[in-house]
Amino acid sequence: MNFDLTPEQDQLRDAVRALGRRYGHPYFVAKAKSAEHTTELWHEAGRLGYLGVNIPTEYGGGGGGITELALVCEELAAAGCPLLLLVVSPAIAATVINKHGTEEQRKKHLPGLADGSQKIVFAITEPDAGSNFHRLGTVARRDGDDWLLTGRKVYISGVDEADHVLVVARTEDASSGKLKPALFIVPTDAPGLEKSKLDMEILSPENQFQLFLDDVRLPADALIGESLDAGLPALFAGLNPERITVAAMGAGTGRYAVEKASEYTATRKVWGGRSIGSHQGVAHPLAHAAVQVELARLMIYKAASLYDAGRDLEAGVSGNMAKYAAGEAAALAVDTAVQALGGAGMTTEYGVATLLGAVRAGRIAPVSREMILNFVAQHVLGQDKSY
Numbered sequence: 001m002n003f004d005l006t007p008e009q010d011q012l013r014d015a016v017r018a019l020g021r022r023y024g025h026p027y028f029v030a031k032a033k034s035a036e037h038t039t040e041l042w043h044e045a046g047r048l049g050y051l052g053v054n055i056p057t058e059y060g061g062g063g064g065g066i067t068e069l070a071l072v073c074e075e076l077a078a079a080g081c082p083l084l085l086l087v088v089s090p091a092i093a094a095t096v097i098n099k100h101g102t103e104e105q106r107k108k109h110l111p112g113l114a115d116g117s118q119k120i121v122f123a124i125t126e127p128d129a130g131s132n133f134h135r136l137g138t139v140a141r142r143d144g145d146d147w148l149l150t151g152r153k154v155y156i157s158g159v160d161e162a163d164h165v166l167v168v169a170r171t172e173d174a175s176s177g178k179l180k181p182a183l184f185i186v187p188t189d190a191p192g193l194e195k196s197k198l199d200m201e202i203l204s205p206e207n208q209f210q211l212f213l214d215d216v217r218l219p220a221d222a223l224i225g226e227s228l229d230a231g232l233p234a235l236f237a238g239l240n241p242e243r244i245t246v247a248a249m250g251a252g253t254g255r256y257a258v259e260k261a262s263e264y265t266a267t268r269k270v271w272g273g274r275s276i277g278s279h280q281g282v283a284h285p286l287a288h289a290a291v292q293v294e295l296a297r298l299m300i301y302k303a304a305s306l307y308d309a310g311r312d313l314e315a316g317v318s319g320n321m322a323k324y325a326a327g328e329a330a331a332l333a334v335d336t337a338v339q340a341l342g343g344a345g346m347t348t349e350y351g352v353a354t355l356l357g358a359v360r361a362g363r364i365a366p367v368s369r370e371m372i373l374n375f376v377a378q379h380v381l382g383q384d385k386s387y
């Protein structure tokens, strides 16, 4: 058993940490408050190769795995820049295209995803399906060689900054019963595709959208893979990377919050010469949060190494557990940090309450804590499915 990163992974972690710190949380917050995107950070990370660490070298990537991408997600978040689009574009879209796309699709999209010049976001959630994606109502029907897509999606992140959206649909002849998904790469400016920005209580430079697809016409090669049979494995291919990287983002955010609070409580003095951190009522909740974050990190890197070793089923269990643990740990860490900072905790300047919305959302998206508990109850504990 080995808990050490390789020297290359160590170097990557240090380099990403340095990049993240150069931008920092004030940059992230300023972009969010002025309704701008973190374009400079994204492009610099792309130029330095951090967005493509998991993409094969023949398509311009670093040739690493989800472990490397998790390190990137964690370190940027630990510097106060939790970029959700890392989870969507390099983790989900690049994995799906790399593993199940055609050679043409790989050549067309992966180099741009690797250098950050292209973003592909991901649309599965629907207003009437929610957690139950067997109920997806977005339908793809053939029209000659073309496809026509009709349906609605909701809470889709980053549509305003992406070139394409990877849409999960079902084919017309499979509109009921068990889902046989078909995935399409849809240009965000395709005629018939409308987006409407949602007002979310999350301070973030990344936005969520409702999408309306009204007979969006797509060429045959917009379908992921050589045939409709690629749909289900393609959809599942995205799930483990999504859970592992979003968990890494949560753990990084937790580290950031604990670190901020610890710095503050070690120096803040309101009772004579002793720091407030010397009081166990302040220090223990922070120490508890630090333990939870570190436990989540263990499960994240276990899941990542299982995934990179091709052990998908085991990675599925660990990835779900990691996502659950990191979601809870991040929410606990940020809330505990706010409390430890007192009034300062609620200011923008101290940069912890600014993360409350994001970590709260991390217990819901991209898969809720309840759906993970359902998964664990069913697949680990052998319980009957109740829904």
Ligand SMILES: Cc1cc2nc3c(=O)[nH]c(=O)nc-3n(C[C@H](O)[C@H](O)[C@H](O)COP(=O)(O)OP(=O)(O)OC[C@H]3O[C@@H](n4cnc5c(N)ncnc54)[C@H](O)[C@@H]3O)c2cc1C
Pocket: 088, 121, 122, 123, 124, 125, 126, 129, 130, 131, 132, 154, 155, 156, 157, 158, 202, 208, 361, 364, 365, 366, 367, 368, 369, 370, 371, 374, 387
């Ligand atoms: C910030 C943010 C970004 C997002 N980005 C994207 C994106 O880019 N692309 C995308 O496709 N989606 C995205 N989502 C959507 C997200 O994946 C969904 O919100 C999530 O899967 C839950 O679906 P829902 O909101 O419809 O909740 P529902 O399915 O309506 O569930 C509501 C509540 O009921 C619980 N529940 C439902 N069924 C069960 C059950 N059987 N047992 C126990 N509890 C249950 C859920 O856990 C939840 O707490 C995003 C959401 C947020 C908040």
